[in-house]
Amino acid sequence: MVLKRLFGGGIPLEVDTIIEPGPVRPGGMLRGEVVVRAPERDLEIESIQLRLVANAPLFHKGDGDGGGSGDTIGHPSASGWFKLRKGQEKRVPLTFRLKWETPVNDLRGQDLGVVIGISTEVDASGVKAQTDMDPVRVEALPLHEAVLDAFTAEGYAVxxxxxxxxxxxxxERHLYAWQGVRLVHPSPAEGRPGKLELTFHTNAVGSEIFLRKQGGTKYWDEKPPALRYVAAHHEVGTRDFAADARQWLAEAALLKATARDDD
Structure with a gap:
């Protein structure tokens, strides 16, 4: 537990955002609580607002001025008006179902290099202050793992x-963000690309799976053309994704890399 002490307009306020331990998956429930304390005087808490952010800075800039950047991928709810007497503490439950399109930062324990966190903003008696980021671990779905395992078996590494x-x-989207999994093969078979990008656009039924050669900018249309496939969550364990991966790799070899190099 990390205590954040927020100051604004001479009114001290202590806030602690606690996320339940362990990973959560896209489509799953993120749980925790926001602990608010008034150590020096009575306070009126007007609102508690939270942002779930990807590409988040996990450092404190001081005086409650952290966590302002990154791509917002959700607004967990823990709001409400209440009074705090001097020395009083209140715990506000935090529950939020992650959208199916939520990026992941954990693949069977492998850190994917994406920082995801929750920023908490408190408005108390007209004073607004923001905490630093609290990290959130979002792990890949079984469908993601099954497809990536098939590429791993072909010698590709994430x-x-x-x-x-x-x-x-x-x-159809619910987030203004997408994630590209970069796959690399040190010595691919003749004709196979050495660098690929795999994107899962996921919903409650399954995923649209886009496969392309690496390249281009962050904008979809400025990247090389992509192949599109579909797979359902319930197919994990019954579908031969190994055969799919071999077929997809053969088809990817025919794609032209027309975009600029990665920035």
Whole structure:
């Protein structure tokens, strides 16, 4: 537990955001609580607002001025008006169902290089203050793991999965962000690309899976053309994703890399 002491207009306020331990998956429930204390005087807490952020800075800039940047991927709810007497503490429950499109930062314990966190902002007696980020661990879904395992069996390794604050054209979306999993093979078979990007656009049924050669900027249309496939969550354990990966790799080899190099 890390205590954040927020100051604004001479009114001291202590806030602690506690996330339940362990990972959460896209589509799953994020739980925790926000602890608010008034150590020096009575306070009226007007609102508690939270942002779930990807590409988040996990450092404190001082005086409650942290966590202002990053790509917002959700607004967990823990709001409400209440009074705090001097020395009083109140615990406000935090529950939030992650959208299916939420980026992941954990693949079976492998850090994917994406920082996801929750920023807490408190408005008390006309004073607004913001905490630093509290980290959130979001792990890959079984469907993601099954597809990536198939590429691993073909010699590809996951080297990262950056989140881009843009959109995928012509898909139903609920987040203004998408994640590209970068796959690298040190010595690919003849004709196979050495660097690929795999994107899962996930919903409650399954995923649209986009496969392309690495390249371009963060904007979807400025990247190389992508192949599109679909897979359902319930197919994990019954579908031969190994055969799929071999077929997809053969088809990816025919794609032209027309975009600029990665920035």
């Amino acid at each position: 080297e990262g999965a950056p989140v881009h604050g843009t959109t995928i054209p012509d898909v």
